[in-house]
Amino acid sequence: MTLTLEEVEHIANLARLQLSDQEKERYREQLSAILDYFSQLQALDTSAIPPTASVLPARNVLREDQARPGLSREELLRGAPETEAGQIRVPPVLD
């Protein structure tokens, strides 16, 4: 199967990745080859097989809703690239 450049651009847009023209062409070729190899999965009849999302027995995990000490705002903000007045600073969401 062969991906088009438009499909590559669509995926990159969904994933919010800015790619150069060179990267787009390389990923177009490589992802096409990988998906080609993966098409062998289509040969298996799985109409009666349930999907596996987790190998553990499904169970619900509940606990009391109790207040506990957590990390301080200062500790958490220390990792952010730009902060202001105890908050994370970002550029405008809209132009």
Add this chain to the structure above:
Amino acid sequence: MTELTDLSLTQAVQALRQGEITSRLLCQAYLERISRLDAGLHAFLAVAPESALAQAEAADRRLQAWRENPAGPLPALLGIPVAVKDVLCVAGMPCTCGSRILEGFYPPYHATAVERLLAAGAVILGKTNTDEFAMGSSTENSAYGVTHNPWDPSRVPGGSSGGSAAAVAARLALAALGTDTGGSVRQPASFCGVTGIKPTYGRVSRYGLVAFGSSLDVVGVLGRDAQDVARIFSQIAGYDPRDATTMDLPVPEIDLEAVDLTGLRVGVPEEYFISGMQSDVEEAVRWAVQALESLGARAVPVSLPHTRYALPVYYLVAPAEASANLARYDGIRYGPRVPAKTLEEVFRRTRGEKFGPEVKRRIMLGTYALSAGYYDAFYGQAQKVRTLIKQDFDQAFAVVDLIAAPVAPTTAFKIGEHGDDPLSMYLEDVFTLPANLAGVPGLSFPVGFDRQGLPVGMQLMGAHFREELLFRAAFAYQQITDWHTRAPEIAAA
């Protein structure tokens, strides 16, 4: 006189208790080796001598007090120097995940596995190199440069826990934490001639582990032999309320006294001996199975018929999960930000510039597999075939106790050998992926050397939560062989 770094973990624990050595001297010996040899190996991304020596001195004070008044038990790893793969959070040390997108990030808390190591008295020497976000089989995908295999510096150490494996093999740490999403503990253990456990999915808490493929990720241990690895495993395993996927099951005391394997049924799957694999790898693994038989085990042919599908299933499921997990790296809360006029542009540019080629490739692959119109054909079908792979193991473990197989089709390959051919690199993982998809535990340990003097590993796989059986069989094997005691000669860079 033997050097301090020649002592195994088990021997060092004993020597520390008896006051024959101090943790400070032991840790200094390791730090000295790191400063002398790691320039040529690049196993570490960060070394923390000051905090390590402070932890060592605290351990020495505790040991001294205990010897004067030996009341109560001592923590199991008191004074033992270890390393941690740089995808697990250690407060006070950087956590880069081998990526530029987390350059300069210092996590504000310890991962549970790290917290438990520290509670057991271990000393943390530093953080080890990894493929970016653990995506790779060679450490060549680290943004900070490749790690060299201590047995041959022109070769890779395997990956993604290649820094941890190289550090243990080169005696730059007594043991190390790693992680295994598709073979990332077992394959580097095999390439570097050390022992490594990939525990059952849900056995070790992943709180504080940077997420890659959440239905597959497991925290594991690399060490010199089965006994050393078991000692650390039993400290870090067990239920953690901060990770809802950990199972509330007791962690067994691992008794490694008995070396008799009488009655143990060891399955040998035909699908793991494929044409094109290196002949001396196959020979070494078949010899090791015979050695297990000489200890009383019985080898039984078994079939895991869907093995060949594990590769496409894994490389759809893991990238799909990764594409969701890595959405959080956007230049807002941690790591560097590439400045731009709008928020959207900050996301695109930061991710486009700071993620490396393999991570971007997998985000693209995973996003595609999950996208409208392709979900059923790719991700949905992969989840169904995953069920078939899991059923293969269920059926095999109805008739055998363990499965023995090669870890990888080859020994350590040359740096750069797979070039820009991602599919040929993915094929290196063909024997390790099934255990992750089925969630079963796997233990990799050295069973010989190839004609070029490179280590060969074998893996034992068991039913869920049967790690103890894997350790027992490998320990018994290591009582009658000495591959695990061999150490590479390393020239200072």
